[in-house]
């Protein structure tokens with residue numbers, strides 16, 4: 101068994117695919133350094149990430165698959181699910197073998213895996229677009245913390261840039277320790293020196309003075325727009341799973 | 356003189372939690388006047404969102420507004436639900452009344468003149484500020500503004516339009532705006548409303564004219580139909596012109612919608628669905644909403660307080676509505692004068708299939724897409740998947756299961772590339788029993804608290 105170690109980036113994974121073809125590996129697995137399980141029999145090689153190699157793989161794929169399918173591969177990659185690298189490789193091998201767009205071959209396991217996973221990631225993207233709650237800071241930056249199930253920040257960037265073009269904002273993924281910041285001109289990925297202990301409480305200390313009154317208004321609105329005679333918590337929780345409540349203003353307890 | 360006021364005092368006044376104070380939140384320049392202002396807004400928002408919540412529409416879809424000139428907002432074509440209330444409904448828009456003062460006395464409405472409740476009214480600026488500030492925090496997709504009628508229809512409508520205009524022109528706001536047109540408002544005002552709003556709606560309220568007469572004696576069906584017709588013509592014109600001239604100013608690009616209250620009067624589902632069908636076909640409505648009557652009055656023309664909200668019925672109506680809009684069913688396939696009520700225990704698609712067993716089983720590998728969509732348990736997206744996937748190889752049970760098709764329903768209506776198939780000359784009643792005892796109706800789970808056992 102040949103193990104290819106890549107750097108965890110999408111480009112890196114594409115380069116691993118390149119190497120599979122370059123060196124004609126038959127029995128191969130792709131993983132990052134901290135996922136590797138050294139076995140006595142296997143051989144391990146480091147993949148060198150090189151934009152040109154990555155581009156060649158993309159170009160090759162685009163001969164056969166649509167832009168939508170390409171996007172699905174990327175989304176599947178962002179799922180960070182265990183074993184997705186190898187599934188994606190299988191998908192690519194299937195494309196190059198058949199020389200056609202197999203994205204909708206739902207009875208094939210790799211095509212189905214990619215379709216299902218891309219959908220899950222897409223749903224998470226959509227949820228983040230819905231559940232981000234900005235808090236206005238003293239220096240007029242709208243700031244939100246998130247902990248999405250999948251690595252969706254790169255996917256939501258465009259939505260927020262298009263929508264909030266006239267305010268500075270920052271969305272920070274606490275789990276993955278990076279964020280996107282928009283300064284009225286451009287968006288960039290940033291890392292904050294963030295105390296892991298810091299919480300909603302510390303953030304409250306730097307808020308704009310109208311922030312908490314607006315949060316309270318929103319909470320009040322959320323409660324009074326509810327029709328008690330129709331109460332249905334099961335449905336409520338299905339739409340707003342508990343794990344998202346932590347950062348939802350309207351689900352914070354009254355103290 | 357404006358006096359600074361202590362954060363602790365503020366917290367005592369109840370609108371901001373102690374939590375904030377403990378965590379060092381600074382009310383740097385807060386003065387007593389600011390506090391009174393927040394308190395006033397809080398009170399108004401409570402009253403005026405409470406009164407608006409019975410309008411069930413919260414859709415923010417169909418908007419196509421782009422963010423221009425680095426302004427604020429856009430409207431995503433598919434709409435976003437930013438939260439869900441504890442009753443499981445989508446919260447997408449700030450849904451409020453401008454005021455709950457009303458000169459009319461519609462029996463089914465909390466704001467009716469004779470109801471002894473607290474009244475309030477927002478100023479134009481207050482609504483604008485709330486909308487902008489909620490929007491900037493990503494709480495909402497936009498505003499859904501409606502109102503009780505104060506003074507007269509035009510006076511009220513003028514203010515609604517003014518709010519939309521301010522948002523668009525002064526705040527460069529491109530989020531979603533849904534305005535409720537006040538019955539009887541003049542065409543000029545409706546026209547202006549259409550220029551700023553994404554969607555306009557006039558609620559028909561009751562499925563039939565008699566129902567309306569009974570419960571809303573001040574209202575006149577003609578006053579609702581006339582503006583609907585007017586909007587229909589304007590929207591059509593806009594659609595035709597936008598093809599020719601790119602610069603045509605938008606007119607209610609997300610179309611018009613309406614709402615009917617069900618269960619307040621004696622109308623049958625047949626009457627409700629035929630009325631809805633008429634709106635879709637003749638008025639090009641984007642949506643018709645059905646609002647199960649929530650008892651709020653002791654008026655003896657209405658179901659008593661404590662009567663359960665007809666939620667299953669409402670749900671079946673929505674299902675039937677979807678079949679009309681997305682599954683190309685004709686209304687007379689779903690309901691007939693012989694059976695003027697939808698089945699409550701099974702959904703209208705299954706019910707249709709059981710009445711038409713002769714066209715089943717369908718071969719999943721051959722049947723045309725429109726027929727596949729008619730199979731119980733198979734929705735539009737599953738149908739599309741099947742049609743795409745069968746091009747690669749013939750599908751069998753195993754494939755279908757892995758593709759996530761709800762076989763527990765569909766299996767009685769299809770054959771596929773497997774030797775064993777389910778159809779064994781079952782009677783409709785038997786199939787219904789099999790499906791019901793599996794207890795896998797997605798609605799059964801969701802509504803279990805309300806449903807007595809069948």
Ligand code: SF4
Nearest residue numbers: 457459461464467503
């Ligand atoms: S006119 Fe509208 S607000 Fe006034 S009572 Fe009738 S339904 Fe209620």
